[in-house]
């Protein structure tokens with residue numbers, strides 16, 4: 001477990017702008033009051049030169065999207081400059097023969113941090129990109145960053161919607177692959193903040209693909225789609241060839257849109273594309289907004305939990321998939337991705353376009369998941385069972401993984417009891433044993 005020394009205080013971009021304006025205004029009145037016109041002119045010229053020089057050497061990134069989560073710790077805003085480029089190059093450096101150099105978006109996220117570590121451990125070059133937004137407690141993201149840092153993986157702080165940051169990254173590193181995991185996740189939260197889904201999962205995706213399209217050489221792109229694209233499909237198990245045109249949530253709709261959007265980049269620009277439909281991924285360093293995680297917190301604290309139930313009192317079920325299995329699937333997808341064919345933004349020949357389910361093939365009901373947690377936490381849950389509200393949930397998910405098995409060698413090996421135990425052990429060491437961390441998520 002890495003020490004969590006960093007104590008970051010995210011500030012919003014608008015705060016940063018206001019403070020800068022104040023500084024300049026204060027300087028102005030100071031000059032007006034204290035100097036003669038010639039001195040003032042000289043000082044203004046000097047100030048202008050200094051400002052221009054610092055703008056050219058230190059380019060700061062301020063996220064301009066404002067209806068989404070985006071606090072960015074101020075001391076990580078500096079993009080560019082020799083020191084930054086050196087860190088980037090060192091992080092991207094390949095340390096094995098036939099290794100790859102991967103840009104991992106969402107690297108401070110759950111799946112992103114695990115995939116980044118796995119790639120680094122086998123000697124691949126890895127550069128992370130993450131906007132460290134506050135959809136859930138950013139201190140967990142910072143702890144993941146500290147962990148990655150200790151393995152010499154550098155996470156650049158920036159948004160996938162920010163062309164400037166992306167251009168810089170692609171200018172400095174010739175990435176062979178992009179593992180695109182940055183997204184607005186969560187099925188039910190789309191009811192509260194629909195625009196954040198459009199912003200990250202659609203606009204951000206297009207911005208990133210535009211960069212990949214123009215990069216020379218073009219990287220191969222592997223990205224996270226979702227089991228939720230199956231929507232109202234009730235034919236089990238879900239196969240890649242099943243209908244995905246009836247999404248039940250805006251989240252699912254944006255992921256489905258992502259599959260269509262990536263297809264056009266494959267078709268027009270020759271980008272190699274692999275979409276991975278993840279099935280309810282869980283495990284250590286997971287996402288606090290997910291049910292298994294928030295239930296753990298509430299059960300421990302003696303707080304009631306709400307368990308949704310389907311029509312006719314049928315339990316909801318999920319094909320919970322353990323993080324290590326997902327990581328293996330992601331790495332295998334990178335290794336088998338094949339090359340993008342375009343250059344100068346133009347397609348030179350057909351490139352692979354693939355979609356795979358990455359699930360566990362063994363759906364477990366939500367009440368069963370809760371009883372496992374009760375067992376591991378040695379505490380009874382205060383259960384409040386309610387009928388599933390119409391907010392985007394689907395009754396069950398169940399993956400057919402034969403395609404991934406055949407083409408990626410994907411074979412999940414962790415069942416829910418084993419994986420949940422590992423999660424609870426991690427949770428207790430992270431939040432309980434280490435008293436410096438608050439359970440404020």
Ligand SMILES: O=C(O)[C@H]1O[C@H](OP(=O)(O)OP(=O)(O)OC[C@H]2O[C@@H](n3ccc(=O)[nH]c3=O)[C@H](O)[C@@H]2O)[C@H](O)[C@@H](O)[C@H]1O
Pocket residue numbers: 185186187225226227228278279280281289290291292306307308309316317318366393
């Ligand atoms: O496979 C995916 O593509 C998605 O997986 C995940 O979504 P879900 O499967 O909905 O996971 P999660 O929220 O943990 O709810 C699990 C179960 O608990 C039930 N649930 C939830 C909350 C609650 O308070 N009560 C409850 O019963 C709930 O009704 C559900 O039956 C990812 O979050 C999502 O980002 C996406 O990647």
